[in-house]
Amino acid sequence: MNPKLDLLYRLADDQLILGHRNSEWNGLGPILEEDIAFSSMAQDKLGHSLQLYMLLHELGEAEPDTVAFTRNTPQFHCCQLTELPIGEYDFSLMRHFLFDHAELLRFEALADSSYEPLALVARKVKGELKYHVLHANTWVKRLGTATEEAIERMQAALEFTLPYALGIFETTEAEPEIISSGLFIGEVELQRRWEASISKVLAQTSLVLPDLRLLTPVTGGRHGQHTEHLQPLLDEMAEVFRLDPTADW
Amino acid sequence: MYGSASTHDIPNQATTGLENEDPILLAEFEAHIARGEKIEPTDWMPQLYRKQLTRMIEQHAHSEIIGSLPEGTWITRAPGFRRKMAQMAKVQDEVGHAQLLYSAAETLGKTREQMLSDLINGKSKYSNVFNYPTPTWADSNVISWLIDAGAIVNQMANAKGSYGPYCRALDRICAEEAFHLKYGHDAVVHLATGTPIQRRMMQEALNRWWPAIMTFFGPSDKMSTHTEILMRWKVKMATNDACRQQFLDMYVPKIWEIGLTLPDANLHKNEDGVWEFSEPDWEDFKRVINGDGPCNAERIAVRRAAEENGAWVRRAMQQPQARYVRPLA
Amino acid sequence: MLFSLDPRISRLELPDSALPPPDKAALDQFPTYEVFHQRKENTAYVYVGPVHAPEADVAFLFGKEQFSRRFPCTGMWVVLTSAIKVTEYGDDQQSVYDRLPLLPADEIGTADASGLESYDIFHLKKRGKAHAHVGQVSAASPEAALQAAKASFGDQRPVVNVWVVRSADLLRSDDDDRDMWTTTPDKKYREAISYKVQDRIDRFKQEG
């Protein structure tokens, strides 16, 4: 695949699917104020994905609604981390923490992308992502130093989520060209920065970061291989839209 | 919102308790209101005022948080980016409204713990319309447009009431309701003027919701001493009938102009400019508000589950040295 | 298991009938923090409302999305409710400073600045409106700060109510955090003005 398309689809699908998942908490969160904050961040993710699908549209791909609401599992390039069900709040927070650290670093790097329209989007959302990471860090630090119950839950969530989180950095065949053309710094470098960044926060908690080299990353998502959770998610998301994809809803 | 009227909850005890209040303080309190000044939390106020406002604001808050559920039903299925993001933002706003209103009620002395306990233990009421289901996307749109429209009629009136914290919350809420109303209208218009599938879906949803909408403002007020006092104190700002008439006047033409019909052959505006309609089934209304509606059990079960699933988070975040005082304003 | 029309709810796998939960313990909802925001550079911080939060940093996270997710914002302050000293409320035409009992000079604070601390002062100009920041004073206690506020800001009127906050108790957003709000005005899908449907209605009526 064309390296621009390859990169954009991965980014956009991640944002869409995780934004969709996180929106499931709306109205069901642990406290009213957090419910509101978490919804805002889910909306931001939808907003990011829309902007990225618009870039794809400018490059000749279909309309954002068509791309988002009519493709099926094999055509999606999100990492499997994003498609897992929301579980309990420990998992959803941990996913938010691990994903958004990578997201912030990714967009910081993309601000210097040789592909100017993408760099523009990245520069614009920087402040938004700063809030997301501030939110994630605050919660992880608080819960990761709180009651025994909370620390145990967060530790279990961390250990469960990490292999999926490593799947964020799965590369595709386009990777060498993505790097050489200056589109993006590449997943290896991103992962290096991410490890430093999450380690720094986790070090301020009672949580223990396992040795990442001993973990097997859960990959496949970037190549259209997904968990059994994605297709039902897509069917649900498009239930109304697919009643008549040509209608104006 | 969804306001006091929709639970029609004015106390009907024989006494107002006013004979036990200090006449000088009472006169001062009434003078504030007569001058158009707002009452603030630490001002002296009659027991009846505190009690009725607490109940009204609390029920309003419950209506927001419960009211987020029927539209939340479609949050993962909204068709297309524009609707998906707006549906999320709207449901979020309703949760936000609950937060604002619980805070306003807290300034009167009831804690949020107590209010949430009363809600999940079935001791409090909320707007009855949310005990009905939203089987299709169009049902959600009917709520976004017409239930919110009804809510706005109520809220605009209440925003001119006498209690400062409630007014501040309502000013903020009304500003957001403008988005809800336009979004809901936009979604309904798209369906009503769309494909045959969309139009049918819309008309069926409207038919389902119309009886509930007609009960939204509650039965005609019984004029009692209580009602009179609460109106003088600017707690109750408009009669249920006046609100209903205003709503019909503003929205029935907008419903008709997009080719939708309403399932009430008697609905029309008479020569005097008053809307006439078939009397809603108030017996059914009472049955549902007292717990026997299609979704009462689910609504409470969901709130309970949300509270219980989040309990470990709140336990973990608590600070041992924390101390609660009422919010200030 | 509870089947719901809402797929999210069905996934919660709730029992058909649950026992009523126990009443909530005290502080289950945390204490409250009062939130102030600044809508534009170089304008006063204005009170927007309370949030329930376990700590100031969490209150900031909560306050930002509850009170500044629409409209431009350039900064936010939060303070624990119990850390605010509140005067009584006056009438709309008066100044509560007029009712302030005079403190003996030695309680207002000594000329020696070592025991002095900075306090932030907020005024309510009209009942039903919101408190706005008017400035800072140095004083040895909240009571003394109120006296100092009277000296500095007492000529403003009406002043219906005054809040006094030890400056150190206010958590303030950093100047370089301002970019957290840069995209807020772009989120047009949350605004009423993005929904314009009259053309479609007119077209429908013409065709009809």
Ligand SMILES: [Fe+2]
């Ligand atoms: Fe994010």
Ligand SMILES: [Fe+2]
């Ligand atoms: Fe609302």
Ligand SMILES: [Fe+2]
């Ligand atoms: Fe609303």
